Amino acid sequence: MERYVLYFSEIDKASLPEVGGKGSSLGEMTKAGYPVPGGFCITTAAYRKFIRSCEEMDELIDLLEGIRHDDLGRIHELGESVRKCLRSHQMPDDIRESILEAWKLTGEDKAYAVRSSATAEDLPTASFAGQQETYLNVRDGERMLHAIRDCWASLFTDRAISYRARSGFGHGRVYISVVVQEMVFPEVSGILFTADPITGRRRTASIDASFGLGEALVSGVVTADHYKVRSGVIVEKRIAKKAVAISPLPEGGTVKKDIPPERQEAQALSDEKIVELARLGEGIEAHYGTEQDIEWCLADGKLYVLQSRPITTLFPVPRIAGDGLHVLISFGHVQMMMDPIRPLGISVLKSFLKFAKPSPESDIVVEAGGRLFIDPTPLLVLRPAQHLAPRILAVMFDERMAASLREVFGRSDFRRAKRIKIGTLIKAALAVLPGIGKAILIVLFADPARGRDYLVASTGQLWIAREREISSVSGPVRIRLIQDGLEKLLPTLFPMVFPYLIAAIPSSRIIHGMLKSQYGEKQGAHMFSRLNRSLPGNVTTDSGLAVGDLADVARKYPEVVDYLRRAKDETFYAGLLEVDGGAEFKRALDRFMDQYGVRSPGEIDITNPRWKDSPALLVPPILSHIRSVGPGEHRERFERGEEDANLAAAEILSDMGKARLGFFKAKAMSRLIHVYRNLMGMREYPKYLIMQQFYVFRQGILGEARSLVEAGILAREKDVFYLSLDELLALEEGHFSGNVGEIVALREKQREQFQKLTPPRVMTSEGEAITGKRQATGEPEGAIIGTPASAGVVEGIARIVLKPEDAKLSPGEILVAPYTDPGWTPLFNSAKGLVTEVGGMMTHGSVIAREYGIPAVVGAENATSLIKDGARIRVNGNEGFVQILD
Structure with missing residues (x-):
């Protein structure tokens, strides 16, 4: 027989389906011995019986199931109908009697807090807190x-x-319990997070x-005191002016009262109780095994716990071997791909980067939240590395990464981390010395x-040999x-590529x-930007030009353009051949795929589809190209860029030749420009080679997957x-442990x-996100500050593009994106x-923008949310900021 009331002493974490997240947590803490005021829960069985007795509910819930989360007008209309139905409906007699009996047993003379507790509330993966x-x-x-009836209605x-x-929770599959808890009338109350x-x-x-x-605190009518405690020590204390408090009324309900002026800036909680509360939170976190968001109060000198729920917004912390504070750099920010990587992709990248493992006990690549992080701590503990690493990061990847590292270097617990062994450093140095020697010979x-041509020829057949082997x-x-x-x-x-890059x-x-x-700072940057135009041998630039060629073929055939607007992967080629010009476009597309089809947006994750797929x-x-670029214009623009780069080189050499020791300066600059122009484009080539190999591995893995599907x-x-590669191997060999279907479903979820989580650029092994904010240097008020990546100033309409497959650029528009990789x-x-x-001077978007001659600002934090789609903006690629004009 279903019970309509359960007392806290009868409830634990397994009671979630009957009493919801809040109720199960209170019961669990009561059983664990924490100071929780007593009470009982009206179960979800009571709620289900109540709504079954309301004839209109089935129809109303069916209407809700098809509603979009942003259709606010329809949501309000249907929600009002549901709430009216539930509030006007009579509670069944047996439920009513069970509640009144529990109230009398707990104490008719007591005051109570009545709170909702939904079955999808206060979970480790979602928090519905405050919605009922x-x-x-x-x-x-x-x-x-x-x-209680109003709490039931508040589910809607x-x-x-x-x-x-x-969030994908069905309205008819989320049930609500109601918590009835003895009221404590506190002198002080608040919120405790066991992690910042x-x-x-x-x-x-x-x-x-x-x-x-x-x-008062939850509803925002008062600014609270704020304290931080670490290892039993108060490390931060901010005392706020607290002008009002909410107090109980004798007849029931609450009232807002003014606090006497002499108490408004008094410390609400004593130092002793601050430390005691922090210890209490540590115990609750240890009990649940995860960080907690705890409601608490202090009454008659005793601390009480009113609620505890998981903190769902924290980015997970990777497991780190070794002592001391470790600093972790986001691999996704380095590679311009912040989406979570599926387990196979994580496994592939860890195998690929296995050579960098500094010792059997530690790993330079760790995983958290579906992302990879690089742990360079054993190297960065060394003083010389602390000077060099931020400079390299600022140039190659991201200025904020560099600033974040500098912030961590000064911490005493970071200096206690284990250093890399001298033998490992010597081994690494010996490995790169031949490449450095060859690089010097190349420069001189x-x-x-x-x-460059030799490198392309010597590596170009590697993937064909690998494909034959696999x-x-x-x-x-x-x-x-x-x-x-x-x-x-x-x-x-x-060893093949390193000398040319170095x-x-x-x-x-x-x-x-x-x-x-x-020339000075600004003019020197401008001349350098001109030298970067249309670098030869950049495989990524070449792929962009090749897409322009495809657009020029398509634009000759209106039926092809019309077909592309509605094309689907499943029938792409078959449908293409049915339209006028489709065969010619397919031939051009086949040539493109032969050369560049192994690439795609988010290509570092082997599970993401390639252009070929x-x-x-x-x-x-x-x-977008057809709309915004004329026939052949992309090739003409590239040629003009090449001409401008040559003119810039001639101007530079002429100006330098007129200076003191000009002959020698011009001679050295001429050689450097020749080396730079011919080799800098090769920066993108190693990744292209790696993606060729990844495509072969991907096809091999999918071949095995087909066999496993056929075998059931x-x-x-x-x-x-x-699945990881090791798990796939175990599956093939017949010794995989566990239910593969359940494991896959769990990992998908x-x-x-x-x-939903945003990975930090830099984090510590304690989970702290280090922001490394760039300091303003005279930019206009309200400007979004970033890094100047490609010279020039341009105004235009901002087009926010979060995924390249959703892009619809029109003439004169400015691309605003979270990041770009070669697939963009x-x-x-x-x-x-x-x-x-995200980005720095040498990341993908910066390099390609300079080659194309378009002004660019990278590392402009939160640009896709601060800039509205369609807004008019000014991009200052000389100074490194963006202004929103309209």
């Missing part, structure tokens, strides 16, 4: 019944309906405290153009071959320094993306949760300017 109603100081049986507030619709909710730093208690009931004597085997042998290939890939490519990058720094000395990914940039071991081919390159033909939230 709370009624305080309820002192009468009839008032209690009325408050507009906010709750919208949240469920956005702003920075994410673990083992740091963050406490807000105010006088009276906590409702070699023909860089011939060297396709000739199957089963466990194929998976082991893929693992071996991944581990050997970088050691194979590194020759180009220092050349760029020397050129930049000489230009600054010759999903030709529809190319449609948005092709259509996997339900779908894509299930293989949620987990990835959905990871998708086709859009650069259509963009008048570029703004990204």
